[in-house]
Amino acid sequence: MGSVPRDRWSSDFSRWFDWVIEEAEVYDYGRYPVKGMGVWRPYGFQIRRRILDIVRELHDSRGHEEVLFPLLIPEDLLRREAEHIKGFEGEVYWVTHGGVDPLDVKLALRPTSETNITYYENLWIKSYKQLPKKYYQIVSVFRYETKATRPMIRLREVTTFKEAHTVHDSFEDSERQVLEAIEIYRELFERLGIPYIISRRPEWDKFAGALYTIAFDTIMPDGKLLQIGTAHNLGQNFTKALDFKIQLADGTLEYPWQTSYGVSDRVVAALIAVHGDDRGLKLPPTIAPIQVVIIPIPGGSEEDKARVLRESRSIEEALKSSGVRVVVDEREDLRPGAKYYYWEARGVPVRIDVGLEEVETGMLTIARRDTLEKLKIPRGRLLEELRALFKDIEENLKEMAWNFARSMITRVDTIEEAEKWASEKKGLLEIPWCGREECARTVEEKLEVKTIGTPWPSEDAPRGKCPLCGAPAITIVRYAKTY
């Protein structure tokens, strides 16, 4: 299984990624005349939409309500929470003019929506009886990135920001909500077959304005970590800043507690990256805009040609009426081999070849994209076999992705081992830690990595000593190169 090479995929990931999003017509990046902005093309848009379908389902089924807030946030509102604006100040886009006239109050293109959503929660929510309240929206957010931008991974317009914002009548309930957020994201990534590592971000790298941040990261083919989801407990920071109080059961007034959690375009990027190979995309059948492609292989005579085409269309009809997303590639100017490469690049999970042989024997030739394995299936059992095959492909993609991710995690006890890791291996490094920022910063400098955080949930019995200061370890800590 897994016979397609992954040389370019792993050793030249950046170029591979640029190539695949163009070849598969997912996302057009680098040609739009504004830095850090790209275009979702129809095929990519469908992939994105199917992912969002799952995102919506997971939120809706747990009592979240979808809303839509304005894009513009007035400066004074964005500045209300001091830590928040400190964290975002350097990367906010400002609208400063209306027509030719300067505006009295500058308007920010939202970098995130805690402030303006809290502003409305304050208007709408008066009592603990209305809580918990869970809103979410899926919108564009803007960040004036100063680092190098990358398609889908570091954008100035993040076009697919799902941000959830919740309100609670106690700290305990907000803690419970963080757990629910983590469960939602777990399930999302499970369904997409994207491996994930959950960490509590270090104090110095938490969301601006949060008490703490729990983050999901995945490991990209080049061994760098990509943050693909975060959940924040905001405590009362924003409700205090906006003077948002509710009445509790005992009649007292109190600032409610909040959480927020988000995922972005990066989920699509991760899906493409973790499942790809040197031929292109490999899409899980639930996400694939086209699940089955039928390639007619015409025989010599006009009559044979017609028979093959008739059979192809008849299979198409049968699958379509059972809800399978299927197309017949009837293009006459391409030979079958060229069509194989074409659809493989687009990640279509299953291909059916229909030639004279298939017409005459009633046995269909099926090729699966994940392994390129070919199977013979009697036409009469096609549908049930396909359903089983979809499931198998989905599980196989997930397993291959997890195997790769696991192979990129290394745990060591000494700084010598860590340095050895840094010189030859990529991925995630785990080391015992005393908990002091100073020691982590030293490791960051020595190994040229970033602190990812500590395991979530935390491990029971951390062993050993901090290899830097020798103090007893209170946890392990993770390091990696990141996007």
Add this chain to the structure above:
RNA sequence: GGGGCCGUAGUCUAGCCUGGCUAGGAUGCAGGGCUUGGGCCCCUGUGGUCCCGGGUUCAAAUCCCGGCGGCCCCA
């Protein structure tokens, strides 16, 4: 934040150092022929603000300055 490389047709690219002829090729696209079980072949055609602005020059894709954009490496 610092350093480096780069920008020529939808895509990839030659030409740039050493300024000068109609900016050449591959791929794609359109038409025709031939073919069809892993990227066929042949013919014809199509497609260019040489990233943008300024400067030097008789003459700029080429040299200089600035901007915009992309990639890589280091903090």
